Amino acid sequence: MSVTVYVPCDASALSLGAEAVAKAIAAEAAVRNADVRIVRNGSRGLYWLEPMVEVETGQGRVAYGPVQPGNVAALFDADFLHGGDDVLALGPTEDIPWLKSQQRLTFARVGIVDPRSLDDYRAHGGYRGLAAALKMEPAAIVQAVTDSGLRGRGGAAFPAGIKWKTCFDATADQKYIVCNADEGDSGTFSDRMVMEGDPFVLIEGMTIAGLAVGATHGYIYLRIEYPHAQRALEAAIDAAKAGGYLGENICGSGKAFHLEVRMAAGAYICGEETSLLESLEGRRGQVRFKPPLPAIQGLFGKPTVINNVITLATVPIILDRGATFYRDFGTGRSRGTMPIQLAGNIKRGGLVERAFGLTLRELIEDYGGGTASGRPVRAVQVGGPLGAYIPVSQLDTPIDYEAFAAINGMVGHGGVVVFDDTVDMAAQARFAMEFCAIESCGKCTPCRIGSTRGVEVIDRMLAGSIAERERNEVLLRDLCQTMLAGSLCALGGMAPFPVLSALDHYPEDFAGTSQRKAS
Amino acid sequence: MKSVKNVTSLPQIDEKIRDAVLDVTARLKDQPGALLPVLHGIQSALGYVPEDAIPLLAREMNLSRADVHGVVSFYHFFRTHPAGKRVIYLCRAESCQSMGAMKLEQHIKQRLGVDFHETTADGAWTLEPVYCLGNCACSPAMMVDDELKGRVTPESFDAWLQSEAT
Numbered sequence: 001m002s003v004t005v006y007v008p009c010d011a012s013a014l015s016l017g018a019e020a021v022a023k024a025i026a027a028e029a030a031v032r033n034a035d036v037r038i039v040r041n042g043s044r045g046l047y048w049l050e051p052m053v054e055v056e057t058g059q060g061r062v063a064y065g066p067v068q069p070g071n072v073a074a075l076f077d078a079d080f081l082h083g084g085d086d087v088l089a090l091g092p093t094e095d096i097p098w099l100k101s102q103q104r105l106t107f108a109r110v111g112i113v114d115p116r117s118l119d120d121y122r123a124h125g126g127y128r129g130l131a132a133a134l135k136m137e138p139a140a141i142v143q144a145v146t147d148s149g150l151r152g153r154g155g156a157a158f159p160a161g162i163k164w165k166t167c168f169d170a171t172a173d174q175k176y177i178v179c180n181a182d183e184g185d186s187g188t189f190s191d192r193m194v195m196e197g198d199p200f201v202l203i204e205g206m207t208i209a210g211l212a213v214g215a216t217h218g219y220i221y222l223r224i225e226y227p228h229a230q231r232a233l234e235a236a237i238d239a240a241k242a243g244g245y246l247g248e249n250i251c252g253s254g255k256a257f258h259l260e261v262r263m264a265a266g267a268y269i270c271g272e273e274t275s276l277l278e279s280l281e282g283r284r285g286q287v288r289f290k291p292p293l294p295a296i297q298g299l300f301g302k303p304t305v306i307n308n309v310i311t312l313a314t315v316p317i318i319l320d321r322g323a324t325f326y327r328d329f330g331t332g333r334s335r336g337t338m339p340i341q342l343a344g345n346i347k348r349g350g351l352v353e354r355a356f357g358l359t360l361r362e363l364i365e366d367y368g369g370g371t372a373s374g375r376p377v378r379a380v381q382v383g384g385p386l387g388a389y390i391p392v393s394q395l396d397t398p399i400d401y402e403a404f405a406a407i408n409g410m411v412g413h414g415g416v417v418v419f420d421d422t423v424d425m426a427a428q429a430r431f432a433m434e435f436c437a438i439e440s441c442g443k444c445t446p447c448r449i450g451s452t453r454g455v456e457v458i459d460r461m462l463a464g465s466i467a468e469r470e471r472n473e474v475l476l477r478d479l480c481q482t483m484l485a486g487s488l489c490a491l492g493g494m495a496p497f498p499v500l501s502a503l504d505h506y507p508e509d510f511a512g513t514s515q516r517k518a519s
Numbered sequence: 520m521k522s523v524k525n526v527t528s529l530p531q532i533d534e535k536i537r538d539a540v541l542d543v544t545a546r547l548k549d550q551p552g553a554l555l556p557v558l559h560g561i562q563s564a565l566g567y568v569p570e571d572a573i574p575l576l577a578r579e580m581n582l583s584r585a586d587v588h589g590v591v592s593f594y595h596f597f598r599t600h601p602a603g604k605r606v607i608y609l610c611r612a613e614s615c616q617s618m619g620a621m622k623l624e625q626h627i628k629q630r631l632g633v634d635f636h637e638t639t640a641d642g643a644w645t646l647e648p649v650y651c652l653g654n655c656a657c658s659p660a661m662m663v664d665d666e667l668k669g670r671v672t673p674e675s676f677d678a679w680l681q682s683e684a685t
């Protein structure tokens with residue numbers, strides 16, 4: 001009987017050599033006449049163990065990692081095809097504490113199923129949410145999403161149910177569902193993992209959204225930096241069409257939903273929903289004024305639900321298990337689970353999906369095991385390039401939307417980037433302004449001009465005398481206020497957060513180079 | 520009455536560019552919001568979006584040249600000049616910075632003898648910055664021809680470059 005071996009085809013696992021490992025296993029199996037079936041799954045998200053190979057045994061799946069092609073012969077010698085012991089053996093995958101302690105709802109199937117197999121998806125609970133939705137009135141679907149407490153996971157944390165209700169209430173001959181897959185924040189990769197590891201769940205979520213608000217066409221706006229996700233999504237869309245889950249007549253219901261992938265072109269700002277819509281319409285990705293809200297006048301002027309990948313990929317489990325099931329996870333007004341991405345200078349980085357309420361310290365110390373460099377943690381940036389730098393003294397902040405807002409931070413899309421004590425926070429502040437200048441869409445002055453002036457002011461702070469530094473700090477703080485209050489969208493409106501947090505928590509780093517040399 | 524589009528004479532362009540523009544627009548221009556897919560199509564066919572292509576492209580799309588130029592110049596991914604044989608996209612976002620991306624950047628620039636947006640003298644490599652490849656648990660990262668690489672060090676970069684050269 002053939003033994004099933006799982007070797008991830010997730011882009012990160014591939015970046016560490018998973019392709020060569022898969023080939024080596026196939027070659028070694030051929031040499032030894034071993035009957036092996038290799039399945040290319042997504043990643044379980046334990047990236048320090050990638051490429052992580054799993055073997056299906058009588059006692060469930062057992063893991064080995066990190067595996068390099070040179071280890072493969074030894075694994076065969078150790079009879080890994082029957083769970084044999086080896087220096088790389090990690091035991092039953094589900095028992096790895098890092099994974100066992102998680103609460104994977106959105107990521108329930110990622111790393112487990114074959115992302116190209118519709119049958120595998122269905123065998124693991126897929127399309128049960130759609131089946132439930134097809135038996136419900138559209139208004140009841142919207143209500144379920146509202147009751148679940150699901151908030152936008154892209155960063156803005158706006159209640160998904162309210163967005164859907166606004167679009168549901170709008171009357172139009174055409175409505176759209178748009179998935180924001182322009183995951184541009186540094187430190188984030190959960191969208192990518194879902195799209196590569198369980199693309200059908202996103203398709204199912206978008207189909208349910210279409211049924212709920214009466215939209216018959218959907219677009220996935222995917223960043224060009226994600227070619228692996230593009231291939232996975234396109235294959236899954238074809239399979240869903242062939243299986244009757246997309247098209248004119250979804251599952252024989254008589255309802256239509258069409259879906260296509262559109263590739264972005266490398267502009268960070270297109271992760272902002274209105275500039276994303278502009279881009280989808282074939283224009284420069286410049287931010288639109290709001291109102292009108294996209295839910296009322298969105299893509300091509302029609303009512304549009306635009307949500308992030310994780311938000312939409314969470315919808316199926318809400319419809320399948322019920323709003324209460326999902327809402328029972330979490331704390332305060334942050335309901336459900338958050339897929340947190342642990343990144344940067346971290347020993348054990350990866351994907352941690354847990355109910356809201358875990359503290360940053362638990363995340364970094366218990367899951368992350370401290371820094372990769374072994375040096376002390378000095379700063380943690382949460383929520384991407386527009387998120388505040390959080391000092392060690394605030395690491396006990398629980399990860400929930402309100403607790404982060406209270407310390408002038410944001411959970412955002414859940415990216416956590418750890419820095420050790422070699423970080424120069426003035427350089428990080430300067431980079432925040434530089435990045436804003438590079439990526440500004442140019443529509444509003446505070447962002448377009450302010451970011452460039454910000455870089456210049458920081459340069460003057462660092463180059464000058466103490467008096468010069470103090471004068472320029474006043475200017476910089478004033479500039480930050482202008483950007484915060486006067487920018488049209490979150491790019492200019494939040495780029496000051498990393499700058500101000502660096503100034504507030506790490507003033508010593510802004511002492512000019514001349515002074516630092518003297519001290 | 521004569522069609523208006525014949526009145527505007529278009530500048531002579533390279534046949535290869537003309538064919539690519541006409542082929543891609545014929546296939547893709549009728550979908551809603553077609554300009555980005557069309558530009559991707561042209562860049563994928565020619566390796567870049569030549570400025571010479573814009574007047575013809577604008578006519579085929581029924582847009583102004585300014586509109587098309589505005590879109591091409593807005594997006595970092597579209598290039599108006601040919602790149603080297605292969606493009607190295609090096610991440611310089613925060614997660615990679617925390618793992619030494621700036622040092623790696625200096626090393627690669629020195630090793631290839633180019634700055635960002637430049638192509639090596641032999642035309643083999645173009646170096647481009649990118650802000651996040653979504654490989655943040657395996658920083659620093661770079662991507663070459665859709666192939667993602669993680670935990671890149673100056674040493675592993677050199678070894679890789681060497682292996683590509685042979």
